[in-house]
Amino acid sequence: MQVECSAMAILHPMLTTAVKAARRAGNVINRGARDLDLLTVTTKGPKDYVSEVDRAAEAAIVETLHATYPNHAILAEEGTAQGANAAAEHVWIIDPLDGTTNFLHGFPQYCVSIALQHKGQITQAVIYDPVRNDLFTATRGRGAFLNDRRIRVSRRQHLKECLIGTGFPFRDGSNLDVYIRMFKAMTLEAAGIRRPGSAALDLAYVAAGYYDGFWEVGLNPWDVAAGSLLIVEAGGLVGDLDGEGTYLYGGRVIAANPRIFAQMVKLLSPYGRALTPAHATET
Numbered sequence: 214m215q216v217e218c219s220a221m222a223i224l225h226p227m228l229t230t231a232v233k234a235a236r237r238a239g240n241v242i243n244r245g246a247r248d249l250d251l252l253t254v255t256t257k258g259p260k261d262y263v264s265e266v267d268r269a270a271e272a273a274i275v276e277t278l279h280a281t282y283p284n285h286a287i288l289a290e291e292g293t294a295q296g297a298n299a300a301a302e303h304v305w306i307i308d309p310l311d312g313t314t315n316f317l318h319g320f321p322q323y324c325v326s327i328a329l330q331h332k333g334q335i336t337q338a339v340i341y342d343p344v345r346n347d348l349f350t351a352t353r354g355r356g357a358f359l360n361d362r363r364i365r366v367s368r369r370q371h372l373k374e375c376l377i378g379t380g381f382p383f384r385d386g387s388n389l390d391v392y393i394r395m396f397k398a399m400t401l402e403a404a405g406i407r408r409p410g411s412a413a414l415d416l417a418y419v420a421a422g423y424y425d426g427f428w429e430v431g432l433n434p435w436d437v438a439a440g441s442l443l444i445v446e447a448g449g450l451v452g453d454l455d456g457e458g459t460y461l462y463g464g465r466v467i468a469a470n471p472r473i474f475a476q477m478v479k480l481l482s483p484y485g486r487a488l489t490p491a492h493a494t495e496t
């Protein structure tokens with residue numbers, strides 16, 4: 214991990230509120246994790262589960278944010294969509310529990326992801342891992358932090374030395390054949406590939422330099438929003454499979470340190486044309 218031992222600057226007030234919301238959600242998640250067998254779980258679609266914990270965590274986040282910012286719009290995975298439209302000035306983009314399948318199995322890799330979009334730009338980001346009590350934060354222009362330490366993306370220069378994170382299409386299996394070709398191409402080039410199962414935490418790991426790069430197709434804005442700001446503030450790049458700027462709502466993401474980003478785009482962009490459809494419901 215690339216870190217600097219600088220104390221974290223005073224938090225932006227909006228980030229302070231987002232951190233409070235993320236920690237409250239983390240408490241809900243940790244309580245739920247004590248007895249997974251008691252949880253009520255329903256299915257939203259093929260292999261797409263939601264538990265009462267996802268919903269309670271989202272309610273805690275929305276309540277905390279709205280207590281301070283009652284006029285801000287919300288775009289949250291479990292259905293809270295208050296006033297979120299293209300014209301909204303402030304939109305909180307929330308995944309209350311990213312990695313629900315892991316959570317339901319007691320596999321300790323999941324997180325809370327909260328981002329603020331201001332006039333179309335992500336300006337605040339929190340990713341909170343309640344298992345490790347790891348808090349990743351960023352405010353645009355002020356760097357990225359893990360707890361109280363500044364983080365930076367890795368410095369590796371060659372894909373063959375790199376540890377790369379990913380996520381595969383597991384829901385309806387569409388695009389699986391193309392994905393397997395991408396996976397093969399990357400496996401032959403990189404030092405190692407990991408698929409832990411929480412895209413938001415994967416992006417935080419790129420910012421912290423644990424991974425040198427990450428890619429996935431079929432993501433939603435709540436998977437990507439907070440992690441994308443962490444990476445940019447840690448000195449990395451985020452784009453779609455062509456390296457362009459449609460990654461937040463387009464579902465296709467490559468994120469890496471700048472040198473590795475270019476190499477990943479070169480390797481993966483040819484497969485983008487074979488993927489359908491072009492948006493986030495791909496998995």
Ligand code: IPD
Pocket residue numbers: 308310311312313314380381409410411412413429431432436496
């Ligand atoms: C999922 C996780 C997973 C990714 C999926 C996401 P959820 O989020 O981030 O790693 O591969 O595309 O939908 O449903 O657990 O919030």
Ligand code: CA
Pocket residue numbers: 308310311312412435436
């Ligand atoms: Ca998610």
Ligand code: CA
Pocket residue numbers: 267290308309310311312313
């Ligand atoms: Ca989720």
